[in-house]
Amino acid sequence: MIDKIVPSLEAALADVPDGATVMxxxxxxxxxxxxxxxxxxxxxxxxxxxxxxxxxNGDTGLAALLAAGRVRKVICSFPRQADSHHFDRxxxxxxxxxxxxxxxxxxxRIRAAGAGIGGFFTPTGYGTELARGKETRRIDGRMYVLESxxxxxxxxIKAERGDRWGNLTYRMTARNFGPVMAMAARxxxxxxxxxxxxxxxxxxxxxxxxxxxQRVVKIARASxxxxxxxxxx
Amino acid sequence: xxxxxxxxxxxxxARDIEDGxxxxxxxxxxxxxxxxxxxxxxxxxxxxxxxIGMGPAPKPGEEDYDLINAGKQPVxxxxxxxxxxxxxxxxxxxxxxxxxxxxxxxxVSGRGDLANWHTGAPGAIPAxxxxxxxxxxxxxxxxxxxxxxxxxxxxxxAECSYPLTGxxxxxxxxxxxxxxxxxxxxxxxxxxxxxxxxxxxxxxxxVPLTR
Numbered sequence: 001m002i003d004k005i006v007p008s009l010e011a012a013l014a015d016v017p018d019g020a021t022v023m024x025x026x027x028x029x030x031x032x033x034x035x036x037x038x039x040x041x042x043x044x045x046x047x048x049x050x051x052x053x054x055x056x057n058g059d060t061g062l063a064a065l066l067a068a069g070r071v072r073k074v075i076c077s078f079p080r081q082a083d084s085h086h087f088d089r090x091x092x093x094x095x096x097x098x099x100x101x102x103x104x105x106x107x108x109r110i111r112a113a114g115a116g117i118g119g120f121f122t123p124t125g126y127g128t129e130l131a132r133g134k135e136t137r138r139i140d141g142r143m144y145v146l147e148s149x150x151x152x153x154x155x156x157i158k159a160e161r162g163d164r165w166g167n168l169t170y171r172m173t174a175r176n177f178g179p180v181m182a183m184a185a186r187x188x189x190x191x192x193x194x195x196x197x198x199x200x201x202x203x204x205x206x207x208x209x210x211x212x213x214q215r216v217v218k219i220a221r222a223s224x225x226x227x228x229x230x231x232x233x
Numbered sequence: 234x235x236x237x238x239x240x241x242x243x244x245x246x247a248r249d250i251e252d253g254x255x256x257x258x259x260x261x262x263x264x265x266x267x268x269x270x271x272x273x274x275x276x277x278x279x280x281x282x283x284x285i286g287m288g289p290a291p292k293p294g295e296e297d298y299d300l301i302n303a304g305k306q307p308v309x310x311x312x313x314x315x316x317x318x319x320x321x322x323x324x325x326x327x328x329x330x331x332x333x334x335x336x337x338x339x340x341v342s343g344r345g346d347l348a349n350w351h352t353g354a355p356g357a358i359p360a361x362x363x364x365x366x367x368x369x370x371x372x373x374x375x376x377x378x379x380x381x382x383x384x385x386x387x388x389x390x391a392e393c394s395y396p397l398t399g400x401x402x403x404x405x406x407x408x409x410x411x412x413x414x415x416x417x418x419x420x421x422x423x424x425x426x427x428x429x430x431x432x433x434x435x436x437x438x439x440v441p442l443t444r
Contacts, residue, residue, distance in 0.1 A: 027282045027319075028305040029298060053319075080360040091358055100359050103281065104323030104366030111320040124327060124366045127400040172300040172316055173282050179318040207318075224298035228305040 004166045004216050005195055009039035012189045012217045016045040016154055023051040023110065023150075023181040024062060025157035028081075028228025031174035033158035033191045034061040035219045040156070046070045051110070051150060053103065053177060055079035055087035057227035066090060075150065077103035082229045102130060105147050107180055113149035114183020114212070122147055155185030159208070162192035163199075166213030167206045174224065175207065182212040189215040234433070235426045236409040244269040245424075246335055246377055246407050254332040255279055255325075257367060260304040263335040263377050279331055281363040283322045286314020303363065323363070326370030334371035336364070338378045338403075340393040343440035345403040345415040347376065348395035361398075368399035380408035380437055387439035389413070389420065410434060419443050 006012045013036070016022070022040070026032030032052075041064055048071050055074050056063030065071060067086040074096060079087050090096040101109065102124050112120055121144035125131040135146040157178040159168040168190055170178055182188045190208075195218050237245065243265035250256060250270065257279045258264050267289070270276060278287040280302045287302060288309035296307035325331055338349040350364045351357065368374055381387055389406065405423075406413045411434055412424040421443050425434055435442050 028301065030282070030301050030305075031299075078360040078362040080358040088358060092356065098359075100361060102361050102365040103319070103363040104327055104370070107319035107323050122327065123369050126369070128365060128397045130361065130365065170316070172297070172310075173280075173284050174299040175316055175318055176283050177319050180320045226296070226298045226301075226305070226307070 003164045004210070004214060005164050006215045006217050009035060009217055009219070010043070012036070012215045013039050013043045016040060016043055018045050019047045020045060020153040021049040021051065021151070023152040023155040023177070023185055025155070025176065025178045025181050027053050027173065027176040029057055029224055029226065030172075031158050031170070031176045031178060032061055033156045036156040036158075036189060036191050036217075037061045037065055041065050041068055041070070047072050049073045049075065051075045051152060051181075053077055053106065054081060054228055055084055057081060057083045059086070063087070066096070069095075071096060073097035073099065075099040075101060075106070077101055077106050083227055100130060106150075107177065109147055109150040110177065110184045111180040113151040114180060117149060119146050119148045121145065150184065152181070152185040153187065155181040155188040157181055157188065157190050159190045159192045161194045161196055161201060162190055162213070162216040163196050163201055163210070164216070165198060166190070166210030166216055167201050168192065168208040168210075168213060169201060169205060170207055179208050182208045187214045188212060189217065191217055191219045193219065193221045234410075235428050237426055238409075239265060240269070242377060242407055242409060245412065246375065247271065250274070250276060250333060252276070255285070255330065257281070257326070257331050257334040257371060259334065259336040259367070261337045263337060264304070266335055266377070279322075279325060280308070281322055281326070281367070283317050283319060284308075284310065284314065285317075285325075286311045288314070323366050323370075326363070326366050329370065329372055331371040333373045333375060334367045335375045335377050336367060338376045338388065339395045340388050340390050341376050341403050341406055341415075342390055342393050343415070343420050345401045346393050347374070347398045347403050348393040350398045351396045353396050364398050368402045373404050374399075374402045375405045375407065376403050377407045380410040385437070387437055390439035410437070413442070
């Protein structure tokens with residue numbers, strides 16, 4: 001019998017090693033699996049590389065993981081926000097490494113890892129400092145930059161409903177990076193607000209097929225708090 | 234000197250968006266364009282975080298922070314709208330499926346190079362988001378900005394001094410003084426604010442203007 005439902009957040013994250021690359025879903029606070037990140041803080045793994053669109057909001061979730069000194073490197077597109085003070089402080093003190101990636105390249109590099117693609121040529125970033133040192137190629141008269149896949153040991157994502165095969169649905173724009181991160185990690189842990197019986201999810205509406213998911217853990221529903229607003233100029 | 238207000242600029246941009254267009258509006262000034270679409274014009278608003286058919290801000294008390302725009306502000310979904318993941322959302326841009334994007338800018342060069350993501354100032358934390366994908370991905374990239382900096386320096390320049398977002402990607406510029414097209418033959422004045430002489434516009438523009 002296949003049963004990916006795990007009884008607790010602790011059990012879901014028990015084997016995350018030091019030095020792991022951990023993808024964390026979310027765009028600002030939407031889709032950020034706060035409960036899983038809090039559990040990762042409690043679990044204790046350190047020297048982590050974190051892949052997320054941002055670099056933490058406020059004092060909880062990813063921001064708290066950074067504040068706890070557990071992150072060596074962040075790969076993201078938009079670290080600086082009105083409420084990114086923990087990242088800002090660590091970055092200015094030289095205590096955290098930043099790999100800044102245009103957002104679409106970030107999503108596609110994650111997707112490429114999940115899809116078994118060894119690299120791809122994209123026009124995004126050509127001629128900018130974010131493409132410096134990268135291989136370029138002219139294709140049909142247009143210039144492209146070679147970008148590489150981003151693989152992860154673990155992905156932590158927030159979904160809405162799930163079943164014991166790991167099939168997932170999402171809620172509104174909280175979907176964001178969840179489906180591609182689920183593909184790119186060796187172990188994907190999804191938090192859901194509802195665990196349903198096999199067959200209860202409309203097969204036409206499943207967004208992430210269960211084979212991309214290794215563990216599903218149920219958490220209480222809490223409304224998403226706002227955050228991640230653009231910093232004042 | 235006469236100037237268009239921010240709302241007048243937004244109104245002017247909105248006038249050029251065709252019925253049926255798929256549109257992405259950048260954070261800040263471009264967001265105002267949505268308020269000025271002429272009645273009867275139906276457009277599909279795309280937001281990079283995975284929504285098309287985005288509607289206006291919700292009523293106070295009805296905000297749901299699982300439904301937000303690129304600026305992470307709460308929005309609504311119009312009938313017909315839908316959600317998708319990030320790789321699909323950026324495929325929509327890069328793949329040329331967005332008709333128009335309207336972006337703010339620090340500088341635009343006479344060739345249409347865009348600088349709008351980073352001042353490069355020491356100590357500034359760089360953050361790019363979707364700016365580079367949007368700039369080169371949309372079928373038309375329009376810039377909406379003040380014509381000069383606060384200290385009166387031209388923002389339309391021969392070469393951008395700020396780090397580039399994309400090369401030769403801007404086709405049209407809407408400022409508080411003029412509407413300008415970037416053409417292979419140079420920067421062409423489409424429209425000027427009432428009472429502004431071409432020479433006076435030229436004096437605050439860093440590249441030669443043609444009519």
